[in-house]
Amino acid sequence: MIKIAPSMLSADFSILRDELKSIEQAGADYLHIDIMDGHFVPNLTFGAPIVKAIRPHTTLPFDVHLMVTNPADYVEEYAKIGVEYFTFHQETVPHIHRLIQQIKANGMKAGVALNPGTPVATLEDVAADLDMILIMSVNPGFGGQTFIPRAVEKVKQAKILLETMGNHDAVIEVDGGINDITCIPIKDAGATLLVAGSAVFCAQDRANMIESIRNN
Ligand code: DX5
Ligand code: ZN
Numbered sequence: 001m002i003k004i005a006p007s008m009l010s011a012d013f014s015i016l017r018d019e020l021k022s023i024e025q026a027g028a029d030y031l032h033i034d035i036m037d038g039h040f041v042p043n044l045t046f047g048a049p050i051v052k053a054i055r056p057h058t059t060l061p062f063d064v065h066l067m068v069t070n071p072a073d074y075v076e077e078y079a080k081i082g083v084e085y086f087t088f089h090q091e092t093v094p095h096i097h098r099l100i101q102q103i104k105a106n107g108m109k110a111g112v113a114l115n116p117g118t119p120v121a122t123l124e125d126v127a128a129d130l131d132m133i134l135i136m137s138v139n140p141g142f143g144g145q146t147f148i149p150r151a152v153e154k155v156k157q158a159k160i161l162l163e164t165m166g167n168h169d170a171v172i173e174v175d176g177g178i179n180d181i182t183c184i185p186i187k188d189a190g191a192t193l194l195v196a197g198s199a200v201f202c203a204q205d206r207a208n209m210i211e212s213i214r215n216n
Pocket of ligand 1: 004007010032034138139141142143144145155175176177178188195196197198199
């Protein structure tokens with residue numbers, strides 16, 4: 001079963017509580033939360049205080065995607081708020097293995113994200129420990145960008161890597177440019193959790209769009 005995580009980045013922030021209710025009712029499985037620091041990526045979004053403030057206002061589990069240069073500094077803070085997936089970028093951390101252990105020790109699931117230019121093979125030595133591999137299908141920083149087709153091949157590689165390492169539980173998430181058309185090859189390749197920001201939030205009928213991404 002494919003799961004869908006609408007990205008809050010494309011929500012109307014002035015009515016955030018209503019936006020969360022709307023996607024919850026439209027059938028979302030997770031809320032994807034993009035934390036950007038203006039250093040690792042050329043954009044600044046929001047941080048833990050906002051995530052904490054919205055936690056009581058939705059039943060959706062939180063899928064937090066940290067696009068920051070120092071993700072280790074935030075592990076405890078997000079664990080206390082109550083997030084399910086804590087995902088950091090491979091490109092930001094010299095001690096990936098240590099950070100994965102730290103995330104799990106704090107009771108969260110550990111995800112590692114890969115930029116379009118970062119090979120899947122860089123995760124070979126931690127693949128057995130991961131709860132999620134996040135394949136970026138755009139360069140991180142903004143919503144509404146065009147899907148990079150090479151991501152399809154990387155999803156296949158991630159699937160093979162996880163199987164080879166005996167990890168049958170980890171999720172393969174894809175993030176960037178996902179809509180009711182680009183979702184098709186990505187699902188065929190083995191992705192199990194799809195992020196969709198602009199496609200869901202800008203849709204006339206959000207429930208219909210989530211349904212189409214899930215079932216197309
Ligand atoms: C990009 C973010 C994405 C973004 C996706 O840096 O990580 O989660 O919000 O937005 P769409 O689906 O519009 O590409
Ligand atoms: Zn994201």
